[in-house]
Amino acid sequence: MAGKREDYITWDEYFMGVAALSARRSKDPSTQVGACIVSQDNKILSMGYNGFPMGCSDDEFPWDKEDEQADPYNAKYFYSTHSELNAILNYRGGSLEGSKLYVTLFPCNECAKAIIQAGIKTIVYGSDKYDGTPAVNASKRMLNAAGVRYYQYQPTGRKIEIEV
Ligand SMILES: O=c1ccn([C@H]2C[C@H](O)[C@@H](COP(=O)(O)O)O2)c(=O)[nH]1
Numbered sequence: 001m002a003g004k005r006e007d008y009i010t011w012d013e014y015f016m017g018v019a020a021l022s023a024r025r026s027k028d029p030s031t032q033v034g035a036c037i038v039s040q041d042n043k044i045l046s047m048g049y050n051g052f053p054m055g056c057s058d059d060e061f062p063w064d065k066e067d068e069q070a071d072p073y074n075a076k077y078f079y080s081t082h083s084e085l086n087a088i089l090n091y092r093g094g095s096l097e098g099s100k101l102y103v104t105l106f107p108c109n110e111c112a113k114a115i116i117q118a119g120i121k122t123i124v125y126g127s128d129k130y131d132g133t134p135a136v137n138a139s140k141r142m143l144n145a146a147g148v149r150y151y152q153y154q155p156t157g158r159k160i161e162i163e164v
């Protein structure tokens, strides 16, 4: 009798992989972020990626970031909905209390507020490239105060290729 496969992916690889795949839908030329919300018993509840709200055309609204200081009206930041918020808002099933968020970039302060208020209790993040910025410092301050646990995803080194 054949034994079970042993090289199957872990839960963290699976859900971070889903978050990374979700990020591939983002039209942001600079930073693509993906998120996946999972229940305590490892069921996927929702997903999201950074992009403009419904009705705000990816071809008409600005993707520039250089203009942020000079002309914020023509930079992406006023318009882009963050992946974590999209994942929270995309959920149609009721409560996210006690759930876990996988996200490819450490959440900003605005996302931290939504995460806390939604009842998400754990964050597994990929990149922390904005660590030390005021937005991420404030985010960590709020997450720590609210008792939301977070840890960085530890890659296994296994390459996951998807061919469809
Ligand atoms: O918590 C976060 C923080 C940022 N994002 C999105 C918002 C933007 O579309 C990009 C950041 O663009 P930069 O050019 O790197 O400033 O990431 C997010 O989804 N969640």
Ligand SMILES: [Zn+2]
Pocket: 082, 083, 084, 107, 108, 109, 110, 111, 112
């Ligand atoms: Zn954010």
